[in-house]
Amino acid sequence: MAAARIQRWAWTLSTYEYKIFYKKGKKNSNPDALSRLPLNRVGKTEVPAEMIMLMDHMDSTPVTAQQIKAWTRKDPILGQITNYVLKGWPNYRDNDEMKPYFSRKTELSVFDSCLLWGNRVVIPNPGRDIILQELHEGHQGISRMKVLARGYVWWPNMDAEIEQTVRACHKCQVNRHAPPEAPMHPWEWPSNPWSRIHIDYAGPLYGKMFLVCVDAHSKYLDVHVVNSATSANTIEKLRTMFAIHGLPESIVSDNGTPFASQEFQDFVQRNGIKHIRSSPYQPSTNGLAERAVQTFKEG
Known part of the structure; x- marks a missing residue:
């Protein structure tokens, strides 16, 4: 069958006369138009940069450094803590609002009027709800939200607020894993028949x-x-x-x-x-x- 098919093609091609010309590869667009067809414009095609471990590309951040700077300056607690970091810490004051900052005083710093704890930005009160909404985007659960938050931001009772945000979310509660079943307690064997x-x-x-x-x-x-x-x-x-x-x-x-x-x-x-x-x-x-x-x- 293969020999007969080749013989038939040879007979068909033999009915034509051919003129063979040499053509450079860049001009030879007929065999493979997708790879050899020249473009109208000359230039290098820009390849988009790879985005690794990102599902969405954010055009803008939830809060900016300018907003954090303004909120820190207006916040009475953070403004006072910033002053302590720059000018020195006083003796410990028995104040519940100051206690989380006093316990971290050796790790706090100020950069461009923004308060930092290590490499994490201390978020003032007006920006905390915005950060929580951004962390909760996608309903990733308590553990994942805490991991993301601990890499970038901090404020007192942040973990508790993250847990409360997830517990108040109807979608998170509907799709959460079922709690582990409690072990069955066997019935006690009665000492008398028919008891x-x-x-x-x-x-x-x-x-x-x-x-x-x-x-x-x-x-x-x-x-x-x-x-x-x-x-x-x-x-x-x-x-x-x-x-x-x-x-x-x-x-x-x-x-x-x-x-x-x-x-x-x-x-x-x-x-x-x-x-x-x-x-x-x-x-x-x-x-x-x-x-x-x-x-x-x-x-």
Whole structure:
């Protein structure tokens, strides 16, 4: 096939007469127009500088040195601290507003009328909200905001204000990581049989509901068939079990309607039984009954 295709191309090309001329590469634009086509203007194309580790290029800073200088001059605390840095520090004064600056007096300096702590600019009060908004841009979280802030700015209680800004942000709270789950506290093993029982409903199965009851001491399983999971049917089956095994000290159930109704509460109170309900949306807190339901379904 390849030989036949080459032979056909040779036959097609042989029908033409050719004149071969030499042309310099810079004028030979026909083979590769994208790389060889000459431009109308002569000059070097400017390549934009690389921007590393930047997502956005800021045309202007949130605050300027002139603004910080003016705010520092008007601020009574920072103006006084600036004077101390230039002319000498007095004895320590028991002042809550001055205390953060006195503890850093050997590291404070003044450059162009702006107060610095190391290489970080001390931001006066009018510019702090602007800096917080800039740090919070992108909703990066508390840790990332603190890392960025500690590289450039400082003011007293800055970390606490950053944490408060994130906690007050609805988007940050919605998208935050779920807190770690607390370890489950196991139920204590009762010393006597039928002192604590766990109950739950299984079904519907074959059009019926099944009241599953398990003893926490012996793991004895007792299952009763009912037409519907109502408080009246639950009480009726529990009376049958209590007539055989006696009254338990406590009953553990979920927050289902048959167990949370006032009728069921009156029943357990009249019989002196303590009713314990599991935590909402946490079926594992009544895990013994859940496992008994699973065993019943598998059987």
